[in-house]
Amino acid sequence: MESESDIKTTPRGFHCVLCKVNLPNQSSVDQHVKGRKHQTLSNVRSTRKTQEQHSVFVSGINSDTSQADLADYFQQFGNVSDVIMDKDKGVFAIVQFSQTESIEAALSCVKHKMKGLNLRVKPREKKEFKYIPKQKCDLQNLQQVLDHLKPQLCQLPCVNAQIQYIEKRFQLGDNEKKARNLLVELLQEVFVEFFPDSQILPFGSSVNTFGIHSCDLDLVLDLENTKVFQAHTRTTSEPQAAECMSDDGRSEDSILSDIDLSTASPAEILDLVAAILRRCVPSVHKVHVVSSARLPVVKFHHRELNLQGDITVNNRLAVRNTRFLQLCSGVEERLRPLVYTIRCWAKQNQLAGNPSGAGPLLNNYALTLLVIFFLQNCEPPVLPTVDRLKDMSCEEEECVIEGWNCTFPSQPIAVPPSGNTQDLCTLLAGFFSFYAKFDFASSVISLREGRAIPITDFLCRKDNKEENPTRPYQSGPRLGPLNVLDPFELSHNVAGNLNERSQKCFQKACQDAEKYCRSLQYLRKSTKGKSWGLVRLFTPSGGVSQTKEDELNISIPFKPSALPEALRGQLQTAGEEFRSVWFEKVCGSVERVFQSVLRCDLVFSSGFAFPENSAAEVSAEMETSPGPLNTSANDGMDSPTSSAAAGAKRRLSDDSDMSISPQGKKPRMSKRGKREPPYWLWVQKHPVWAGRRKVRRELIKDADLRPEGSCLEIEAQVTDGIIEKEEELKEPLDFKVQAHVVGETESTKVELKLEPCSDQAGVFQDFVHFLEPFLPKMVESLLAKAAGGAENGPSR
Numbered sequence: 001m002e003s004e005s006d007i008k009t010t011p012r013g014f015h016c017v018l019c020k021v022n023l024p025n026q027s028s029v030d031q032h033v034k035g036r037k038h039q040t041l042s043n044v045r046s047t048r049k050t051q052e053q054h055s056v057f058v059s060g061i062n063s064d065t066s067q068a069d070l071a072d073y074f075q076q077f078g079n080v081s082d083v084i085m086d087k088d089k090g091v092f093a094i095v096q097f098s099q100t101e102s103i104e105a106a107l108s109c110v111k112h113k114m115k116g117l118n119l120r121v122k123p124r125e126k127k128e129f130k131y132i133p134k135q136k137c138d139l140q141n142l143q144q145v146l147d148h149l150k151p152q153l154c155q156l157p158c159v160n161a162q163i164q165y166i167e168k169r170f171q172l173g174d175n176e177k178k179a180r181n182l183l184v185e186l187l188q189e190v191f192v193e194f195f196p197d198s199q200i201l202p203f204g205s206s207v208n209t210f211g212i213h214s215c216d217l218d219l220v221l222d223l224e225n226t227k228v229f230q231a232h233t234r235t236t237s238e239p240q241a242a243e244c245m246s247d248d249g250r251s252e253d254s255i256l257s258d259i260d261l262s263t264a265s266p267a268e269i270l271d272l273v274a275a276i277l278r279r280c281v282p283s284v285h286k287v288h289v290v291s292s293a294r295l296p297v298v299k300f301h302h303r304e305l306n307l308q309g310d311i312t313v314n315n316r317l318a319v320r321n322t323r324f325l326q327l328c329s330g331v332e333e334r335l336r337p338l339v340y341t342i343r344c345w346a347k348q349n350q351l352a353g354n355p356s357g358a359g360p361l362l363n364n365y366a367l368t369l370l371v372i373f374f375l376q377n378c379e380p381p382v383l384p385t386v387d388r389l390k391d392m393s394c395e396e397e398e399c400v401i402e403g404w405n406c407t408f409p410s411q412p413i414a415v416p417p418s419g420n421t422q423d424l425c426t427l428l429a430g431f432f433s434f435y436a437k438f439d440f441a442s443s444v445i446s447l448r449e450g451r452a453i454p455i456t457d458f459l460c461r462k463d464n465k466e467e468n469p470t471r472p473y474q475s476g477p478r479l480g481p482l483n484v485l486d487p488f489e490l491s492h493n494v495a496g497n498l499n500e501r502s503q504k505c506f507q508k509a510c511q512d513a514e515k516y517c518r519s520l521q522y523l524r525k526s527t528k529g530k531s532w533g534l535v536r537l538f539t540p541s542g543g544v545s546q547t548k549e550d551e552l553n554i555s556i557p558f559k560p561s562a563l564p565e566a567l568r569g570q571l572q573t574a575g576e577e578f579r580s581v582w583f584e585k586v587c588g589s590v591e592r593v594f595q596s597v598l599r600c601d602l603v604f605s606s607g608f609a610f611p612e613n614s615a616a617e618v619s620a621e622m623e624t625s626p627g628p629l630n631t632s633a634n635d636g637m638d639s640p641t642s643s644a645a646a647g648a649k650r651r652l653s654d655d656s657d658m659s660i661s662p663q664g665k666k667p668r669m670s671k672r673g674k675r676e677p678p679y680w681l682w683v684q685k686h687p688v689w690a691g692r693r694k695v696r697r698e699l700i701k702d703a704d705l706r707p708e709g710s711c712l713e714i715e716a717q718v719t720d721g722i723i724e725k726e727e728e729l730k731e732p733l734d735f736k737v738q739a740h741v742v743g744e745t746e747s748t749k750v751e752l753k754l755e756p757c758s759d760q761a762g763v764f765q766d767f768v769h770f771l772e773p774f775l776p777k778m779v780e781s782l783l784a785k786a787a788g789g790a791e792n793g794p795s796r
Helices: 026-034 036-053 067-077 100-108 134-155 159-170 174-194 224-235 238-248 266-280 316-331 335-348 364-376 386-392 424-436 455-459 463-467 500-517 565-597 615-622 692-701 711-725 764-785
Strands: 007-010 013-016 021-023 055-059 080-085 092-097 112-114 117-123 199-203 217-222 284-290 297-302 307-313 443-446 451-454 553-557 601-605 679-684 733-742 749-758
Touching: 013 026, 021 026, 026 036, 026 764, 036 055, 055 100, 067 080, 067 092, 067 100, 067 112, 092 100, 100 117, 134 159, 159 335, 159 424, 174 199, 174 217, 174 266, 174 307, 199 316, 217 316, 266 284, 266 297, 266 307, 316 335, 316 364, 335 364, 335 424, 335 500, 364 424, 364 443, 424 500, 443 455, 451 455, 455 565, 500 553, 553 764, 565 601, 565 679, 565 711, 565 733, 565 749, 565 764, 692 711, 711 764, 733 764, 749 764
Parallel strands: 217 307
Antiparallel strands: 007 013, 013 021, 055 092, 055 117, 080 092, 112 117, 199 217, 284 297, 297 307, 443 451, 553 749, 601 679, 679 733, 733 749
């Protein structure tokens, strides 16, 4: 099989030559081969090979030759499925047939003559499929630029000068701006022929004053005026409409007779946009529609400008956001150099700048809003809040788009200057210090109010619906580990794509940068010619890479949006002490997952119960770690009669070597009189992670054993199915799970530290790799289902 040939054995394990990733063991190989990335690349490779086997290479054509001409000519040899042309130079084409027999017929023909042209036909060249990770290439290019800039940066007299140099080096040049404007004008001329009175409007980095070299060209096709034009022409008689369109010179070219913009779906309009780009715009290629995006777009590439572009339809909010950023940079001259520097830092640390625009990384817009929010919270503020800007506007500047109030002054002169006189060096260090201590998971960042809204208050707000009555605030923004509300579209979390690990890496990088900014290496130029200032700041500190210890930690983030209303009410009632209530329920859910879903045997459980403790006390208590694990120590308790949340200690196995302690013994205290973090000792006798997806699919397909009930019950049935099919582990896996709650200075989460006690079978790493996504999902499902604390106790 082709997938088997992709896996090569290495001295340290295995390597997938298709995906270019290293794999530690056979279990990881099995999971990788079944994964989405490997399957997607395999399908793309298979499609490419099929196309090569069904295609011929045709040369001898000219720029006047059309796809239809070639399709008509080669139709005599068999059904033609596609024709791909080099439309810029017009010297070659690839003709793809439906059947391989058609290729033999075309190649066997000695002479090919078409409209006076002598065509040369030969087999299509076979090329090896290669996967090139875009992100790595992008980071490599940035590193090369920074390496080139390092000598210049080190020679500058101060950090302020370095920050200003970064801005000048990375900003869009005048020639680049002119080239983009010419392309916009060309697209405007083309699209107005098909959509009368339409407008092509640029937005995003190209025009918001924060653009960098080779940034994408983001465009909006505004069809509002076209809809009015179409409605007007349809209300008149056909002769009058024809005469009207003839006067505009658009009757023959307009496609309005083929589509009703008032009823057409976005997909239909985007397909038309893509067709116009392919056929009518010179040097444009690689055109494709991305309908799965939050706002569907048509992507294209301009060959001569080497420029990537996106076109969305009627995205007026994006244009307004661009005007807002233009205003902010006009009001405060320190904003642009700060944004350029922080973007460069974030990209170097692999925290932002995903080339595809997807994935769990900060996009440039979200990062820019984080900078603006920090400047709003300086003392005194560097930038005003969006609400303050609205109050500074006049009546003529009032703007409401899709029900959202997007009002702010049109000119920077209308905004009073800031009284803050801090220099760029101080503000950059302040940015890192601000977010190093920020409680992301318990807050919603609002640029409109200029403050962090407690997440429990935000979820219970009633005025969000009143903000936009024409577009009801149904489920609210997608809340996650990092929540940054769009300044105007309050139902959009611009950082909603981040996962818990990405947020953790961002905050850890801020903490490392804050520590560095307090050193003399940041503030003073080196007299010995060593790296200093921004040069050392831009050197990745390794905060993103995971150490072995990190790999044995599993985090369960606080996700209030996924909790039932009753539990959210309990947390809101608890106020600042909500962490202790939530932590107790999570620990009960964790125990239930291990025991009832994964069928682990519980050997021992330490006591814990904090419902009356304050959040600060709970966080402090969680910092104390117990002594070294010793399964033969007298730490045991007699058989439990209540859940883990009640503070019981258990001994479930008669074969355990652990002795029984006197009944009623209280949980052991640390030397400082604080409780130890709760922990469990488990035994797993079966490889419950092996082939789990396959067992689940078989279970669901089987009509007789079709699972019913909750996700928890289904997963328990899957575990039982694996236990029936798979043999027991040669040696049982004994492991310890210790729970910590982290809050206030970091995103609120429960951190589970897993430590093997006995792993003679060598399966602990595979088990943790399986648990990393599985355990948080199961706990979230349990918390969402639970109506009260009793739901979270382990089943008996």
